[in-house]
Amino acid sequence: xxxxxxxxxxxxxxxxxxxxxxxxxxxxxxxxxxxxxxxxxxxxxxxxxxxxxxxxxxxxxxxxxxxxxxxxxxxxxxxxxxxxxxxxxxxxxxxxxxxxxxxxxxxxxxxxxxxxxxxxxxxxxxxxxxxxxxxxxxxxxxxxxxxxxxxxxxxxxxxxxxxxxxxxxxxxxxxxxxxxxxxxxxxxxxxxxxxxxxxxxxxxxxxxxxxxxxxxxxxxxxxxxxxxxxxxxxxxxxxxxxxxxxxxxxxxxxxxxxxxxxxxxxxxxxxxxxxxxxxxxxxxxxxxxxxxxxxxxxxxxxxxxxxxxxxxxxxxxxxxxxxxxxxxxxxxxxxxxxxxxxxxxxxxxxxxxxxxxxxxxxxxxxxxxxxxxxxxxxxxxxxxxxxxxxxxxxxxxxxxxxxxxxxxxxxxxxxxxxxxxxxxxxxxxxxxxxxxxxxxxxxxxxxxxxxxxxxxxxxxxxxxxxxxxxxxxxxxxxxxxxxxxxxxxxxxxxxxxxxxxxxxxxxxxxxxxxxxxxxxxxxxxxxxxxxxxxxxxxxxxxxxxxxxxxxxxxxxxxxxxxxxxxxxxxxxxxxxxxxxxxxxxxxxxxxxxxxxxxxxxxxxxxxxxxxxxxxxxxxxxxxxxxxxxxxxxxxxxxxxxxxxxxxxxxxxxxxxxxxxxxxxxxxxxxxxxxxxxxxxxxx
DNA sequence: CTAAGTATA
Numbered sequence: 156x157x158x159x160x161x162x163x164x165x166x167x168x169x170x171x172x173x174x175x176x177x178x179x180x181x182x183x184x185x186x187x188x189x190x191x192x193x194x195x196x197x198x199x200x201x202x203x204x205x206x207x208x209x210x211x212x213x214x215x216x217x218x219x220x221x222x223x224x225x226x227x228x229x230x231x232x233x234x235x236x237x238x239x240x241x242x243x244x245x246x247x248x249x250x251x252x253x254x255x256x257x258x259x260x261x262x263x264x265x266x267x268x269x270x271x272x273x274x275x276x277x278x279x280x281x282x283x284x285x286x287x288x289x290x291x292x293x294x295x296x297x298x299x300x301x302x303x304x305x306x307x308x309x310x311x312x313x314x315x316x317x318x319x320x321x322x323x324x325x326x327x328x329x330x331x332x333x334x335x336x337x338x339x340x341x342x343x344x345x346x347x348x349x350x351x352x353x354x355x356x357x358x359x360x361x362x363x364x365x366x367x368x369x370x371x372x373x374x375x376x377x378x379x380x381x382x383x384x385x386x387x388x389x390x391x392x393x394x395x396x397x398x399x400x401x402x403x404x405x406x407x408x409x410x411x412x413x414x415x416x417x418x419x420x421x422x423x424x425x426x427x428x429x430x431x432x433x434x435x436x437x438x439x440x441x442x443x444x445x446x447x448x449x450x451x452x453x454x455x456x457x458x459x460x461x462x463x464x465x466x467x468x469x470x471x472x473x474x475x476x477x478x479x480x481x482x483x484x485x486x487x488x489x490x491x492x493x494x495x496x497x498x499x500x501x502x503x504x505x506x507x508x509x510x511x512x513x514x515x516x517x518x519x520x521x522x523x524x525x526x527x528x529x530x531x532x533x534x535x536x537x538x539x540x541x542x543x544x545x546x547x548x549x550x551x552x553x554x555x556x557x558x559x560x561x562x563x564x565x566x567x568x569x570x571x572x573x574x575x576x577x578x579x580x581x582x583x584x585x586x587x588x589x590x591x592x593x594x595x596x597x598x599x600x601x602x603x604x605x606x607x608x609x610x611x612x613x614x615x616x617x618x619x620x621x622x623x624x625x626x627x628x629x630x631x632x633x634x635x636x637x638x639x640x641x642x643x644x645x646x647x648x649x650x651x652x653x654x655x656x657x658x659x660x661x662x663x664x665x666x667x668x669x670x671x672x673x674x675x676x677x678x679x680x681x682x683x684x685x686x687x688x689x690x691x692x693x694x695x696x697x698x699x700x701x702x703x704x705x706x707x708x709x710x711x712x713x714x715x716x717x718x719x720x721x722x723x724x725x726x727x728x729x730x731x732x733x734x735x736x737x738x739x740x741x742x743x744x745x746x747x748x749x750x751x752x753x754x755x756x757x758x759x760x761x762x763x764x765x766x767x768x769x770x771x772x773x774x775x776x777x778x779x780x781x782x783x784x785x786x787x788x789x790x791x792x793x794x795x796x797x798x799x800x801x802x803x804x805x806x807x808x809x810x811x812x813x814x815x816x817x818x819x820x821x822x823x824x825x826x827x828x829x830x831x832x833x834x835x836x837x838x
Numbered sequence: 839c840t841a842a843g844t845a846t847a
Contacts, residue, residue: 269845299847316846345846442841472844497843519843532842576845584847642847671847680841741847797840815842829842 172419177404177558208283215243216395224248224392225255232357233370233389235382239396240547244373245337246280249310252333253284253293261332261366262308266315268343269503270298277303277312284310299642300737315345319588322349323639326592327356332366339374339382340540341502342575342603348585351600352592354386377540378572385602399550401512405563413515414443416560418450420513421493422460424558430463432510433492435500437545439519439534444469444495445680451493463489470496470504473673476730482506501544505551512549514542516561516569522579525612527789528773529826530581531816538573542566577605582613583645587622587631591639595629620649620770640745643671650770651742652751657766659756660746662704666763668739669703670812670830675735676706677726678798686726693725694800698809698832700767701760702800707735764832767810774811775834784809784828796827808834 212218217238227234228248238244249263267273277296286293295304296312304311313321315336322328334353336346350372357368372382379391410416417436424434438444448469455465466486470479485508486492494506498518518537523530537545542559549555559566577585582605586596596610614626622635622645631639638648647667654663669675677686693709695701706725710732713721722729746753756762768775776784776793782805784793793814795802801809812830 314846320847341845343845440841440843473842499844501844503844521843534843588847674842678841683841738847794840796842798842802840813842817842827841 172415172422174423175410175416175419175560176407177420178407178563209285212243212247212283215247216241216397217243217247220394221247221251225251225257227390227392228252228369228371229255229257231390232367233372233386235379235386235389235391236371236373236394237376237379237391238373238394239376239398240551241397242394244394245276246283248371248373249335250280250284253309257369258309258332259366262330263310263333263335264318264328264331265310265312265335265337266318266346266349267312268315268338268341268346270314271503272338273298273312273314273317274301277310280310280312300741315343315349319345319349319352320642322352322356323588323591326352327360327365328353328368329360329365331368333369333371335371335373337373339372340377342573342577344576344580344585347575347577347602348588350385350602354600375544381602398547399552399554401546401550401555401557403546403557403559405559405566406561409562409565410560413517413560414438414447417513417515418447418454420558420560421451422454422462424511424513424556425455425460425462425465425491428491428511430489430491431486431508433486433494433506433508434511434513435506435509435548436493436495436513436515437500437518438495438497438515439517440497441469441471441473441678442680444471444497448495451495463491466490466492468492468494470494470500472497472499472503473678473728475677475728479504498541500548501541505548507552509548509551510553510555512545512555512557514545514557514559514561516542516559516565520579523581523609525606525608527791528581528612528616529789529791529814529816533816536569538571539566539569540572542569575603577601578603578609580605580609581644582609583616586610586613587617587635587639587645590617590623590629590631590635593629595627616773617645619772620645622649637749640749641742643667643742646770647671648770650767651746653769654766655751655754657756657762658754659760659762659766660751660753661755662760662763663766664739664742664746664753665707665735666700666704666767668735668742669707669732670700671738672734673728673731674798675703675728675732676798677728682726689724689726690800695760696833697760697764698801698806699799699812699830700810700832701763704760704763707732711736764810764834767832768834771810771812774814774828776809776811776828778805778807786814791826793826793828795831796829799829799831801831801833806833810834 249265252263273296277294278290281290281294284293291303292305292307294310295308297304297317298314353370360368383389383391448467452467454460468482470482482494516537517534519532519534521532546557549557589596589599617623618626622638637652638645641648651663654660693702693705695705773788775787777787779785782794809831811828814826814828816826
């Protein structure tokens with residue numbers, strides 16, 4: 156098998172990839188999911204007609220159906236609304252309900268899987284509603300760290316995770332008379348749990364003759380029957396979107412080396428398409444994206460290749476924000492922009508100007524193995540749903556083209572839908588949250604049941620942590636009740652709750668906060684050397700946890716106007732470290748509420764490592780032979796990930812935060828452990 | 839031949 160590093164070398168010798176042959180038919184024979192609309196406001200020409208906000212609202216395809224929709228919502232206690240991209244369902248439906256006062260004296264909740272979406276939609280709707288009051292009054296939002304609502308708020312946008320938190324305080328969600336679960340097709344773990352909670356709340360409120368709860372489930376057009384069946388065969392209504400047709404092409408033969416095929420396809424497009432038509436390539440990860448970006452840059456400079464200049468924009472979530480912004484800036488005159496992205500570009504980030512999509516057909520996805528307790532991050536084929544999602548990205552503003560680096564029959568053999576997150580995640584957080592609501596996960600009404608083994612594994616972990624007395628237990632111990640207060644994996648909640656015993660609450664709060672977000676260390680492949688050198692300043696011989704703490708201690712002593720430049724100099728991720736500081740504040744508040752004394756161990760940081768073991772006791776590995784470790788718990792062979800400070804050293808015992816298998820095939824030596832600390836076991 | 843998809847509380 157050829158490695159992706161070999162490819163760079165091959166391309167640097169300016170050899171061009173061989174052409175990829177596509178079929179000539181477009182995707183018109185595919186299920187018709189992409190429909191045409193002639194709306195002028197979407198024209199990309201420069202004399203765009205300026206419309207008032209109210210005119211814009213009236214031009215949305217949903218506007219004509221307003222009365223019909225309201226009638227359906229009034230009549231049904233549960234309704235499924237299928238809406239294509241651009242139908243305006245997220246912004247308009249809550250306003251329609253509000254102006255018809257269907258919520259009576261309660262509130263309308265609309266959940267979103269992502270914070271940015273909840274915030275930006277709320278701001279938009281607050282403007283549209285035109286009462287001049289701005290966000291936080293009639294229309295508000297609630298996300299972690301930010302509650303922009305008032306007692307007068309009628310329409311409240313929130314993240315699905317936030318509504319789940321609220322349900323843990325009041326499982327009947329009495330504050331709301333209408334709950335809209337938006338983007339339900341994404342099937343986030345939080346939305347899946349909310350399905351059951353909201354359904355039960357509606358039933359209980361009816362039985363107890365409390366004020367009724369109306370449920371709207373909004374989704375892209377997929378798997379209606381599945382949703383409807385779960386919600387007692389409720390009715391579904393379809394809303395037309397506003398997108399343009401996309402011509403879909405398949406390769407005639409399978410391409411195992413999808414990276415090279417993507418590059419070749421890009422240059423095929425590059426030669427013929429006008430330079431202001433941007434291209435979006437879907438690939439799987441940072442390393443791969445940077446490699447392909449480099450190949451395209453090199454080839455684009457080759458005079459033999461021809462075509463306009465090329466601006467290459469890599470796009471993945473862990474990029475520094477400034478780099479990510481480059482994606483939104485239009486390319487200069489006579490220059491083609493090509494965005495090479497992960498699945499962030501599928502849902503989270505929308506880029507205008509894209510007319511061509513190249514879909515590798517691959518995605519990196521996480522799966523959880525209850526038997527071993529191990530996570531895998533594996534490159535695998537996308538689902539058919541996902542491939543249409545990617546295709547749709549070419550038709551947001553005008554007719555587009557999508558080149559699929561797989562054959563039609565390969566497409567047909569893809570699984571129809573993506574496996575919902577709840578079926579491929581560690582369930583200990585879900586299990587403890589449901590217990591706080593008095594429900595054992597085994598008896599919970601899931602739309603798609605998680606694996607029995609996953610639930611069992613979760614309960615075994617909760618038992619070891621002392622959150623429950625037994626795996627059948629339907630209530631939490633007093634420790635468990637404290638643990639569930641924290642917005643954390645139960646293992647980390649446990650560590651915080653043990654910290655006062657070890658006299659290191661200050662330090663543990665910092666470390667847990669740092670571990671609960673993304674890495675604060677910048678890890679761009681091109682700057683690896685410099686980043687490594689800069690990191691030496693914070694290095695602790697005891698490993699990554701204390702190294703993180705050292706960096707965080709320095710950061711906290713800086714005045715706020717020095718933080719940015721300090722982060723830049725030390726290859727620290729500004730966004731991630733300031734996020735960790737916010738998380739720490741939140742955790743600190745919870746500790747104060749629980750009356751935990753906030754003590755520090757100063758330089759006696761041995762206490763910190765001892766304390767970490769109280770939650771991560773299953774995450775211990777022993778040196779087995781040269782560079783090879785074996786986990787004490789499940790006897791799995793692992794090795795230290797190169798990002799760890801302890802990589803290259805061989806302490807006898809290590810404590811780690813996480814194990815992940817990253818390679819394409821199942822070789823035991825491919826399991827790597829992240830976030831390592833040395834561990835001396837005293838006799 | 840050393841390198842983590844995306845979210846969230």
